[in-house]
Amino acid sequence: MNKKPTCEELEQRVAELEEQLSMRQFGEQSFSIIADNAFDGIVVVTADGFHVYANKRAAEILGYSVEEMRKVNIRQLARPDEIPIFEDRIKRRIRGEDFSHYYQTELVTKAGTTVPVEISCSHIIWRGQPADFTIIRDITGQKRSEEALSESEKKLRSFIDTTSDWVWELDLNGYFVYASPMCKNFLGYDPEEVVGTNMLDLLADEYAPTTKVFFKQMRENPRPFTGYIVRMNRKDGEQVVVEVRGTPVYDKDGSLAGYFGCDKDITEKYLGQKALRESEKKYRFLAENVSDVIWTLDMDLKTTYVSPSIQRLKGYTVDETMNQSLEEMLTPDSLTAARIIIEKVFKELASGNKEKAEETFVAELEQNCKDGSTIWTEIKANFILDSKDHPTGIIGVTRDISDRKRAEDTLRKSEEAYRNLFDSLPDPVAIVQDDLSIKINPAFTRLFGYSLQDIEKGGGALGLIKSEEDKKVARERIGMRINGKKVIPEYHSVELVSKKGQTIPCEVRGVRIQYDGRPASLVSFLDITERKVKEDLIRSLIHKIIKTQERERQLISCELHDSVAQDLSFLKITTDMILKYKSLTPGVRKQIFQVSDILEKTIMTIRDLSYGLRPPGLEKFGLVQTLYNYCKDFSEKTGIRVDFHSAGIENLTISYESMIHLYRVVQEGLNNIRKHSSAKNATIRLVASYPQLIIRIEDDGKGFNLAQSLVRASNEKRMGIQSMQERASLLQGSMRIESVPGKGSKIIIRIPQDTQL
Missing domain, CATH: 3.30.450.20 (PAS domain)
Incomplete structure (x- = not known):
């Protein structure tokens, strides 16, 4: 059995309990005084979610009185979606589980609004019962500050991203720790390429030493700066002039961490100011000198x-x-x-x-x-x-x-003399600008019958030219002359139509002059009507000579082929028969054999002469086959490859006389190639393309200067090209020669099909 306590022991126990009660009352009283004056809300929550204690600040935060708070359950303060979370947290803390007791959330006030709070909780024993001790801090102001800060950061970021300036941040050693996207426009580098790079590495060489000293001064005596101008190197090798502004950046301990600033592109302004200074210097120099x-x-x-x-x-x-x-x-x-x-x-x-x-x-x-x-x-x-x-x-x-x-006075006198000379010239003269005659002399009017007004109404000087082709050529020659280009040949013939409708052949020559401050062409006209008559007579005689020559060639060819060649053939046969006699001595046999050989070669030579004078098979086989055979024979004898091709000729009826002329043209063309071109290849094209018959003779030889070659041929009395031109003229056709030194030559002959071929 337990021993019963004595009275003294009971009295001592009662005294201890009274002392403990007194101490607890003192502690609760002290807690109440401290809690009621705290800046944060303090509540004690039991396991069932009711508040057994709430200080004044907690009541103020949630909009209740202290008495009302003791009747409020945690369910009423939590948002509906967070009630299970709140209840679970309280129960786990009361059970003494170890987890995070510090978090931020929103509580519902008496008015139904929400207030952002920061909560810190811990497990306690409240009057003998486990409870949740919670400190509530109203962070409405903090949240507003954070939102304002976030908004400010957004605005700053937007400003940095959109400003035309380049924003940057440097550490104490001058290395970039931040570079805005605008550095791409400034320097051609992406921000990632710039970050980690020292600023001195981006400066032009002449600015690096002074900038290094300047940055050292800014570290030793931190202060905002502006208006510092440097030249920086772009990624593409170009340079840009920038104005630099910066302000010190400090860490949380108040120590200098680097500089934050921006660069403004002032290249145009800088160059403009520099140009202005240079301009002022030049202006003063010019003004004084x-x-x-x-x-x-x-x-x-x-x-x-x-x-x-x-x-x-x-x-x-x-x-x-x-x-x-x-x-x-x-x-x-x-x-x-x-x-x-x-x-x-x-x-x-x-x-x-x-x-x-x-x-x-x-x-x-x-x-x-x-x-x-x-x-x-x-x-x-x-x-x-x-x-x-x-x-x-x-x-x-x-x-x-x-x-x-x-000079103007002299010019006036000169112009007066020039005007008198211009008007007194016996040959017609016109000044042409932009296809229009702007001045003509009296001789022009006497020959053609037109006044200057008549010419202007008729569309200009070119309107007098009879042929459209000649108009085109004249326009090109005038344009070349006005533009300062050399016109070859200097003279050319053209037919003009007088006011009475008469065709007047003229030889035209032009020179480039300045008229009223603009280039113009001074054109003189020489009436060559009489010369044309004489030339036509000469041409007619030449045509007759060529025809007579062809007839003589035919006669000679027949005589050579039918008489001389036959006689020589008889002699050849006779010598061959004599060689069969066995009684001939070796010496005689050898001499007769030599005679036979000479006779055979002579027969071949006469046959070639006969064929050259009168193309074999021309009447029998026609022009195309005869030319084909000739080209083949020419290639074998000269080694020059001839590519001959014809088209449409089979449908034409061509007289023997015309075929002879066409044959001679091709023959002479190939002979010229053999003699002068050093060509390896030649091309002959014979094409009937209505209304023309076209012969094209080309080679890949050394070519020649056309004007110089024609002059040389005339001086040396060479008749090849002239013969071709005359034969083309006999057929009422035309011939054009094209050649460039080193690029071969080309002859194009066009003959109207309407001509009696």
Whole structure:
């Protein structure tokens, strides 16, 4: 059995309990005093979610009184979606489980609104029962600050991303720790390429040393700076001039961490200012050294500046000129002219004509010199305008034009003499500009019957030309001449139609001249009607000679083939028969054999001559087959490869005489290639393409200068090309030669099919 406590023990136990109660009451009283004056809300929550204690601050945060808080369950304070979470947290803490007891959430106030809070919880024993001790801190202000900070950061980020400046941040060693996207526009580098790079590595070489010293000073004495100008290297090798601004950046301990700043591209401004300084320097140099005189006047026409060149122009010093009036500067006639101009301009300015203030005024005035002589000058002047476009003075340039005046006087006399010469020329002459005759002499009107007005109405000088092809050629020649190009040949023939409808053949020659300050062509016309008649007569005689020559060739060919060749063949057969006699001595046999061999070669030579004089098979096989055989034979004898091709010829009826001419043209063309071209290949094309029959002869030889070659052929009396031209003319056709040195040559012959071929 347990021993019963004595009275003394009971009294001692009661005393201890009373002391413990007193201490607990004291502790609760102290807790209540501290909690009621705390800045944060304090609540004690039991396992069933009711508040057994709440201080004043907790009640204020949630909109309740202290008494009401003791009746409020945690369910009423939590958002509906968080009630299970709150209840679970309380129960787990009361059970003593170990997990995070610090978090942020939103609580529902008495008014139904929510308030952001920061909660810190712990497990306690409250009056003998486990409970949840919770500290509630209202973070509404903090949240607002965070939102404001976030918004501010967004605005800053937006500003950095959209500003035309490049924003950056450097550490204490000058390395980039941040670079905005704009660095791509500035330097051509992506931000990732710049971050980690030292700023000195991006500077132009001449700026790196001074910038290194400057940045050291900024580290030793941190302060904001602006207006620091450097030149930086772009990724593409170009350079950009920037104005740098920066401000110190400190860490949380207050120590300098680096600099935050931005760069502004001032390349254009910098270059503009530099150009302006250079321009001002050049202007002053020019003003003080040019022969022209630069001057300024105020609105009362008093001289306010004159350049030193005035002394070279007129003999007066700058000071003497500054004190002169217009009456002293100008001769009487020029003074009158100047006053008329000045009064007119000032009158228009007074009427509000602002456009007049922006005009440049030009006048030619005669001025007095210090030695008593006069000089002619050209004056160009403009008003000096203020920021409101109001005239504040006049600036001008004076140039000595005495030589020009004398030249103009000489020119007037020269033009008068030229006009008399132009009008008295016996041959027609016209000045042509832009396809229009702008001047003709009387001889032109006498020959063609047109006045200048008639020509203008008819569409210009080219309207007189009869052939459209000749018009095209004339237009090209005039254009080349006006543009300063050499025209070859210098002379050419063309047919013009007079006012009476008469066709007048003329030889035309043109030269390039300047007329009224613009290029023009001075064209002379020589009436070659009589010469044309003589040339036609000569051509007719040549045609007859060629025809006679062909007939003689045919006769000679027949004689060679039918008589001489036959006689030689008989002799050849006879010698061959003699060789069969066995009684011949070896010496005689050898001599007869040699005679036989010579006879055989002579027969072949005569046969070739006969074929050359009269193409074999031309009548029997026709032109195409005969030319094909000739080209084949030519290739075998010369080693020049000939590519012959014809088209459409089979459908044409061609006389024997015409075939002879066409055959001779091709024959002569190939002979020229063999003699002069050094070609390896030749091309012959014979094509009937209505309304023309076209022969094209080409080679891949060394080519030649056409004009020089024609002159040389004429001097050397070579008839090959001329013979081809005459035969083409016999068939009423034309021949064109094209050749470039080193690129071969081409001959194109066009014969109308309507010609009696």
